[in-house]
Amino acid sequence: MxxxxxxxxxxxxxxxxxxxxxxxxxxxxxxxxxxxxxxxxxxxxxxxxxxxxxxxxxxxxxxxxxxxxxxxxxxxxxxxxxxxxxxxxxxxxxxxxxxxxxxxxxxxxxxxxxxxxxxxxxxxxxxxxxxxxxxxRKGPVISQDATTRYLEFMENYPSLINRVPLSYIATYLGVTQQSLSRIRKNIR
Known part of the structure; x- marks a missing residue:
């Protein structure tokens, strides 16, 4: 309380x-x-x-x-x-x-x-x-490429990256879960 x-x-x-x-x-x-x-x-x-x-x-x-x-x-x-x-x-x-x-x-x-x-x-x-x-709060700008959207998500919601299922993050970003997995793999 x-x-x-x-x-x-x-x-x-x-x-x-x-x-x-x-x-x-x-x-x-x-x-x-x-x-x-x-x-x-x-x-x-x-x-x-x-x-x-x-x-x-x-x-x-x-x-x-x-x-x-x-x-x-x-x-x-x-x-x-x-x-x-x-x-x-x-x-x-x-x-x-x-x-x-x-x-x-x-x-x-x-x-x-x-x-x-x-x-x-x-x-x-x-x-x-x-x-x-x-x-x-507006979701990611769809005109941005998916990697930029994910990087902005990481910046705006750093505490959620490991707490939220990838499927939810993908629907938030407007990408498929497979695309999100590729993006995450490429930025590591």
Missing amino acids: EKMIQYILQFGSLNTQQIDLVISKGQIFNLKKDDYFSEAGKIPRQVGFITQGVIRGCYYNNKGEEITRCFISENSLVCDYVNFEAQASSSEYLQAVTDCSLIIFSKKDWEELSRIIVEWDTIKNKMVQLCMHQKS
Whole structure:
């Protein structure tokens, strides 16, 4: 919980009583590798803070191919926030790439924090903006060659190289797994 509180306090200040309230609303939740935090076709029911592990945002394109859009790792908020707020069905999946530990907030508890803590909406909005920015970060520029895309991935996500299956990295980069294996072999 301490890492989550440190994260929250980057966006505003809370007194001890308010911090205790936030802690009381969060529940520790474990997600096994390959399980979903939220699924396409379902209404997202919670906001999470990742304390350990990696989650990916993915969807299926019109050819039925799975595309990884983003990776979200420790000390980050995770949520399909637009659909969470609107109580609308999601169009993407948030899936655990590794076993994950999270602190989750139900919609009811998340909204209750807004009603009780005056500053919460300002803090929440800043956290959500960062979350949405991380999720919407543009994938690699497809006009770049595949090696350049992979090198940029390594630069942007150095901690994920050995934690994320190559198949997910390949769909993120827009290449086949075989192409990615060749690229990795050539740059060693």
